[in-house]
Amino acid sequence: MPLEKPESKALETRQRFYYSSDRIIEKPFNWAQMARLLQYLKPYAKTLLPGAIIALLIGTAIRLTVPILIGVYAFDRVIKHQDIHGLYWLVGTIAVLYFLSYLSNYFRIRLTNILGQYVIFDIRKHLFNHVQYLSNRFFDSRSAGSILVRIINDVNSLQDLFTNGVINTLTDLLMLCGIIVILFSLSWQLAIAVMLVIPLMFFLSTKFRRKIRRAWQLVRLKQSKLNSHLNESIQGIRVTQSFNQEVNNRAFFDVVNTEVFETWRSATQKNAVFRPFVEMANAIGSAILIWFGAFLIIHSHLTTGIFVSFAFYLGMFWDPISRLGQTYNQLLVAMASSERIFEFLDERPNVRDAQEPVSMDGIKGTIDFEDVRFT
Amino acid sequence: MDTFRRLKNFYWPHKKYLFGSLLFLLIVTGATVCYPIVLQQTIDKGIKGQNFGYASILAFGFILIMAIKGVAAYFQQYWGNLFGISSVYELRKALYRKLQYLPFRYYDNAHTGDLMSRLTADVEGFRFFLSFGFSQLFNFILIVSFSLVIMFSYSVPLAVVTLLMTPFLAVTVYSFDKKVHPAFRAIRKSMGRMNTRVQENVSGMNTVKAMAQEAKEIERFEWNNTDYKDKQIYTSTLWAKYFPFMEFIGNICVVVLLGLGGTFVIRGEMKPGELVAFFSLVWYIMGPLMELGFMVNQFSQAKASGERLLQILDEPIEIASPENPIETDRLLGSVEFRHVYLKYPNEESYALKDITFRARPGQVIGLMGATGSGKSSITRLIARFYDATSGEILLDGESVKNYSLKTLRKNIGFVQQETFLFSSTIRDNIAYGNPDATDEEIIDAAKRAQAHDFISELPNGYDTILGERGLGLSGGQKQRIAIARALLINPSILILDDATSAVDMQTEAKIQMAFRELMRGRTTFIIAHRISSVRHADEILVLKDGQIAERGVHEDLIQNPNGLYRRIYDIQYKDHEQLKTQQNA
Ligand SMILES: Nc1ncnc2c1ncn2[C@@H]1O[C@H](COP(=O)(O)OP(=O)(O)O)[C@@H](O)[C@H]1O
Numbered sequence: 001m002p003l004e005k006p007e008s009k010a011l012e013t014r015q016r017f018y019y020s021s022d023r024i025i026e027k028p029f030n031w032a033q034m035a036r037l038l039q040y041l042k043p044y045a046k047t048l049l050p051g052a053i054i055a056l057l058i059g060t061a062i063r064l065t066v067p068i069l070i071g072v073y074a075f076d077r078v079i080k081h082q083d084i085h086g087l088y089w090l091v092g093t094i095a096v097l098y099f100l101s102y103l104s105n106y107f108r109i110r111l112t113n114i115l116g117q118y119v120i121f122d123i124r125k126h127l128f129n130h131v132q133y134l135s136n137r138f139f140d141s142r143s144a145g146s147i148l149v150r151i152i153n154d155v156n157s158l159q160d161l162f163t164n165g166v167i168n169t170l171t172d173l174l175m176l177c178g179i180i181v182i183l184f185s186l187s188w189q190l191a192i193a194v195m196l197v198i199p200l201m202f203f204l205s206t207k208f209r210r211k212i213r214r215a216w217q218l219v220r221l222k223q224s225k226l227n228s229h230l231n232e233s234i235q236g237i238r239v240t241q242s243f244n245q246e247v248n249n250r251a252f253f254d255v256v257n258t259e260v261f262e263t264w265r266s267a268t269q270k271n272a273v274f275r276p277f278v279e280m281a282n283a284i285g286s287a288i289l290i291w292f293g294a295f296l297i298i299h300s301h302l303t304t305g306i307f308v309s310f311a312f313y314l315g316m317f318w319d320p321i322s323r324l325g326q327t328y329n330q331l332l333v334a335m336a337s338s339e340r341i342f343e344f345l346d347e348r349p350n351v352r353d354a355q356e357p358v359s360m361d362g363i364k365g366t367i368d369f370e371d372v373r374f375t
Numbered sequence: 376m377d378t379f380r381r382l383k384n385f386y387w388p389h390k391k392y393l394f395g396s397l398l399f400l401l402i403v404t405g406a407t408v409c410y411p412i413v414l415q416q417t418i419d420k421g422i423k424g425q426n427f428g429y430a431s432i433l434a435f436g437f438i439l440i441m442a443i444k445g446v447a448a449y450f451q452q453y454w455g456n457l458f459g460i461s462s463v464y465e466l467r468k469a470l471y472r473k474l475q476y477l478p479f480r481y482y483d484n485a486h487t488g489d490l491m492s493r494l495t496a497d498v499e500g501f502r503f504f505l506s507f508g509f510s511q512l513f514n515f516i517l518i519v520s521f522s523l524v525i526m527f528s529y530s531v532p533l534a535v536v537t538l539l540m541t542p543f544l545a546v547t548v549y550s551f552d553k554k555v556h557p558a559f560r561a562i563r564k565s566m567g568r569m570n571t572r573v574q575e576n577v578s579g580m581n582t583v584k585a586m587a588q589e590a591k592e593i594e595r596f597e598w599n600n601t602d603y604k605d606k607q608i609y610t611s612t613l614w615a616k617y618f619p620f621m622e623f624i625g626n627i628c629v630v631v632l633l634g635l636g637g638t639f640v641i642r643g644e645m646k647p648g649e650l651v652a653f654f655s656l657v658w659y660i661m662g663p664l665m666e667l668g669f670m671v672n673q674f675s676q677a678k679a680s681g682e683r684l685l686q687i688l689d690e691p692i693e694i695a696s697p698e699n700p701i702e703t704d705r706l707l708g709s710v711e712f713r714h715v716y717l718k719y720p721n722e723e724s725y726a727l728k729d730i731t732f733r734a735r736p737g738q739v740i741g742l743m744g745a746t747g748s749g750k751s752s753i754t755r756l757i758a759r760f761y762d763a764t765s766g767e768i769l770l771d772g773e774s775v776k777n778y779s780l781k782t783l784r785k786n787i788g789f790v791q792q793e794t795f796l797f798s799s800t801i802r803d804n805i806a807y808g809n810p811d812a813t814d815e816e817i818i819d820a821a822k823r824a825q826a827h828d829f830i831s832e833l834p835n836g837y838d839t840i841l842g843e844r845g846l847g848l849s850g851g852q853k854q855r856i857a858i859a860r861a862l863l864i865n866p867s868i869l870i871l872d873d874a875t876s877a878v879d880m881q882t883e884a885k886i887q888m889a890f891r892e893l894m895r896g897r898t899t900f901i902i903a904h905r906i907s908s909v910r911h912a913d914e915i916l917v918l919k920d921g922q923i924a925e926r927g928v929h930e931d932l933i934q935n936p937n938g939l940y941r942r943i944y945d946i947q948y949k950d951h952e953q954l955k956t957q958q959n960a
């Protein structure tokens with residue numbers, strides 16, 4: 001795509017606008033900060049949290065049991081012994097379990113979301129109320145936009161962590177451990193063979209993901225530059241037209257637009273490269289199951305029912321691992337957001353500011369443009 | 376569909392990505408449905424038949440198929456995305472271009488917030504649809520039909536049972552979708568309100584503190600915060616009600632299949648592997664069905680987004696250069712108004728009525744009058760920011776409409792009433808109208824605008840970055856940079872619309888002094904509230920309700936005891952005179 005040319009020669013080599021887009025989106029994990037964040041769960045430790053955890057335990061237990069029933073019991077007991085009566089019992093039991101699972105899922109989703117939203121409500125309230133009583137110096141040294149971003153965007157970015165993150169992580173860890181234990185108790189040989197892909201999966205969902213994540217961060221940075229410029233060019237349109245700068249600005253925009261395109265393309269590509277590897281990791285697991293499983297069955301070390309159960313469990317593997325990778329991302333985002341939130345909360349009301357002025361860097365970035373008016 | 380047809384120019388040139396992506400999707404979906412088949416074959420042929428060789432072939436064949444699937448998935452995903460982002464690249468470019476040329480009239484009625492949400496959210500909605508919408512639809516059709524074919528070939532009754540379950544799921548999905556989208560909208564609105572509340576609170580913090588309104592503000596915010604929380608919880612309740620239920624329907628299907636299929640297998644009417652295959656195939660049908668509502672909604676949202684974008688693209692640009700414009704490097708600078716009337720678009724009454732005057736090259740015209748009397752409007756017509764409703768405006772004897780906009784505006788240095796500076800260095804701000812200017816020219820312009828001194832005192836001088844990085848210049852300093860910016864293009868006509876309102880008296884006097892020199896050779900229009908700014912003008916036009924009420928030079932105008940000018944003069948100079956008499960006494 002050929003770039004549009006500016007009218008002014010000088011602008012071919014010089015960017016005429018500067019937009020700070022260095023708002024850091026992620027921070028390394030920090031236990032102390034995490035602990036402080038989890039403090040906000042405390043008021044609900046005896047009310048909502050236990051309910052959510054019970055729902056989660058029931059749901060997970062059922063999801064772990066059903067594959068055994070459909071595999072080992074259905075095939076090795078009922079079908080093998082042609083036990084029609086047993087089949088009806090089995091079907092009835094599974095139906096009841098599924099119904100319980102339905103109920104537990106309902107309560108899990110409800111309770112975790114209520115919990116998460118209450119926590120977000122509390123944090124936002126705490127922050128807003130605290131800010132009200134901060135000194136004039138605090139407000140003089142910051143733009144309104146930067147304060148807005150903390151109360152709105154930074155708190156919002158904790159939302160995922162508190163509504164889904166914490167509970168999902170528990171579920172996923174439980175699930176993975178449960179599957180591993182069950183697989184080993186069903187057939188340790190096949191379990192070991194199949195487990196070979198787990199390190200590969202973990203590698204994909206952490207190392208590989210990190211690259212992808214970086215790429216998307218770059219996209220967001222470029223996008224926020226583009227948005228800053230759009231916002232400014234709309235507000236300054238009267239000056240631009242008055243000084244005949246339409247063509248020069250189009251050339252500037254073209255550069256930014258192309259940057260967005262390029263970073264986006266590269267991020268998409270990294271994302272897409274991920275796919276063949278995930279497919280292969282899954283395929284290798286299944287192939288081991290088919291090949292080694294068939295070998296074990298033929299040599300009477302394994303039953304068809306266990307084989308079927310294994311197939312079920314293998315299908316349940318990737319999701320939790322992939323989600324754990326995402327939770328890790330969420331945590332890093334939450335670290336950066338909560339650091340900024342705590343920075344405000346640690347600001348003492350009506351006390352003279354410290355010697356060094358607060359950095360004004362990185363205040364822009366992801367301001368929502370809802371209801372921003374130009375008058 | 377019309378919306379998509381009209382936006383075709385943006386995405387159709389990239390159709391190769393779309394078709395390529397869909398082609399590979401065919402392979403991906405084909406490979407996906409292989410899994411249950413391979414499982415079935417392993418159980419029924421490999422294991423039952425004690426045929427380890429066959430199982431090995433299956434295992435390696437499966438890896439091969441998945442390798443092909445992986446590669447195909449790469450292209451399918453990458454090209455699909457590329458289709459979206461390439462189209463949106465063009466779309467954004469066209470939108471930006473359009474925005475650059477839309478006349479002032481458009482921006483008078485458009486909110487930045489609204490425009491921004493079109494340029495960001497609507498563009499994104501459109502991209503999402505292009506990137507994923509088509510392939511999701513295609514994928515839905517493919518995987519459902521592939522799965523059905525396999526199901527029917529394994530067992531007709533079980534396939535029928537599965538099909539019978541789908542209407543229940545479809546109804547649930549439909550009713551969920553009907554409820555969840557208004558709920559999402561409510562969340563967005565609530566977020567918008569909270570945003571506004573915080574914004575008002577923070578930017579009005581001085582007042583809050585002065586009036587000790589903190590407690591009240593906290594209470595008001597509590598309402599917004601609660602509202603947002605409630606809206607979120609309501610939506611999550613919908614999820615909680617519907618999603619587990621959809622899963623439950625799928626699970627019930629599995630249970631029925633197990634009961635029925637198990638009976639068949641026991642009776643020997645079906646092979647066990649086929650039953651196992653069914654447990655996967657069920658989800659290949661139920662899964663996409665759950666997403667169907669999402670897909671439909673995405674389509675209608677993309678359509679609505681497309682319409683909002685077309686609104687911008689379709690907006691007429693009524694102020695443009697004529698067919699064969701006059702292009703000159705430099706105008707002499709004579710300005711003549713002949714019975715000019717102006718009614719702003721969408722307004723009822725005339726902002727200017729029967730304005731006639733003439734300024735010879737190099738003359739200074741002062742414009743006085745109350746706010747809303749039409750001073751700014753007169754100057755805007757000269758640069759064709761708006762067109763007169765009737766009457767004629769001539770520059771160097773030619774109608775302004777005969778010049779190219781470029782020529783026109785190149786010759787008019789405009790300092791507008793609201794100062795706007797860009798996120799850029801002071802240097803680039805001054806050189807905004809002429810980026811090729813040399814440092815000497817920039818410093819010279821700054822000196823004349825009395826801006827050089829304070830700029831030099833800044834730590835980074837002319838390289839100081841203004842704007843969101845937040846160096847707070849005072850209103851007067853910003854105005855002086857804006858004056859330097861207008862001077863730098865060395866215009867034949869200089870328009871200063873309240874350009875020194877925020878500058879202190881002393882500096883203003885200095886600027887006035889400098890002006891006399893820099894006004895030489897330029898026709899200058901000065902709009903001001905202070906008599907001192909216009910008293911040396913060659914002609915002063917005093918406006919009232921869009922009409923010229925008085926005109927003349929300062930000395931003549933103060934002679935008219937009942938005149939508007941005289942009244943302003945009295946108000947502004949009374950204190951002054953009194954002071955003088957007191958001192959003399
Ligand atoms: N962009 C506009 N759109 C519609 N009406 C306008 C616009 N600008 C000014 N007006 C109206 O035209 C009249 C003259 O305004 P203006 O020329 O700005 O006056 P002044 O500069 O003397 O304060 C006022 O009644 C004002 O409300």
Ligand SMILES: [Mg+2]
Pocket residue numbers: 747750751752792872
């Ligand atoms: Mg005005």
